[in-house]
Amino acid sequence: MDGQPAVEIFKSHASATNQSLNLDEPIAFFLHNLVGIDMGIGYKLRVPLMIEADGSVVCAAEVPVGSTIRIMGATIQSAKDAAEAAVKDALLKMGGEQPAAALFFDCVATRLKMGQQFKSELDGVQRLLDPTHYVGCNTHGQIVRAEGQFSGFHNCTAVVCLFPD
Incomplete structure (x- = not known):
C-alpha cells in the first residue's frame, strides 16, 4: 500500500x-x-x-x-473453471477408480459473487463426478494440504474430497 x-x-x-x-x-x-x-x-x-x-x-x-x-478479480467462468479443475485433480489422484462419495466446499464469497449462477458451478461439479453424488457447503476459508498446492488457510478456493469405494 x-x-x-x-x-x-x-x-x-x-x-x-x-x-x-x-x-x-x-x-x-x-x-x-x-x-x-x-x-x-x-x-x-x-x-x-x-x-x-x-x-x-x-x-x-x-x-x-x-x-x-x-x-x-475473477469472472463467473473462471470460478467454474477452478471448481472443475479441483474435481479433475481429485479424480486424477483416484487413479481411475470411481469414488464412492464426494465432498465439495467453496468459499461463501464465491457463492455471493456468483448469485444464481452458482448453480452452474455445482452442475459442472456433478457432471464431472457422475455417477457419484456429492454433498458440501460454502465455507469461510478452507484448509488444503495437497501436493503442488499452497498450504494453510485459503479464501475463494474450491476444495474436493473423494472417498474410495
Missing part, C-alpha cells in the same frame, strides 16, 4: 476500472475486487469485508505485513 490507507488504493482502483465503491457498504465492490497476496509461486486470495475509520480494510483472513499484494 506504500504507506497509504488501504481504502485509498481501493478508491483509486474503483476509479481506474470505472466501478462504483460505496464506502458505507463496500461488500458488493469487495466481492469482485479481492486482495491477492503474492506468494512468489502464485497468489493467496483474501476477501475484503469492511473499511475501518482509519482507512484500513479488514479481510476475512490475515494479510501479512509487508506482503506484496494486488487487487484481483
Whole structure:
C-alpha cells in the first residue's frame, strides 16, 4: 500500500476500472475486487469485508505485513473453471477408480459473487463426478494440504474430497 490507507488504493482502483465503491457498504465492490497476496509461486486470495475509520480494510483472513499484494478479480467462468479443475485433480489422484462419495466446499464469497449462477458451478461439479453424488457447503476459508498446492488457510478456493469405494 506504500504507506497509504488501504481504502485509498481501493478508491483509486474503483476509479481506474470505472466501478462504483460505496464506502458505507463496500461488500458488493469487495466481492469482485479481492486482495491477492503474492506468494512468489502464485497468489493467496483474501476477501475484503469492511473499511475501518482509519482507512484500513479488514479481510476475512490475515494479510501479512509487508506482503506484496494486488487487487484481483475473477469472472463467473473462471470460478467454474477452478471448481472443475479441483474435481479433475481429485479424480486424477483416484487413479481411475470411481469414488464412492464426494465432498465439495467453496468459499461463501464465491457463492455471493456468483448469485444464481452458482448453480452452474455445482452442475459442472456433478457432471464431472457422475455417477457419484456429492454433498458440501460454502465455507469461510478452507484448509488444503495437497501436493503442488499452497498450504494453510485459503479464501475463494474450491476444495474436493473423494472417498474410495
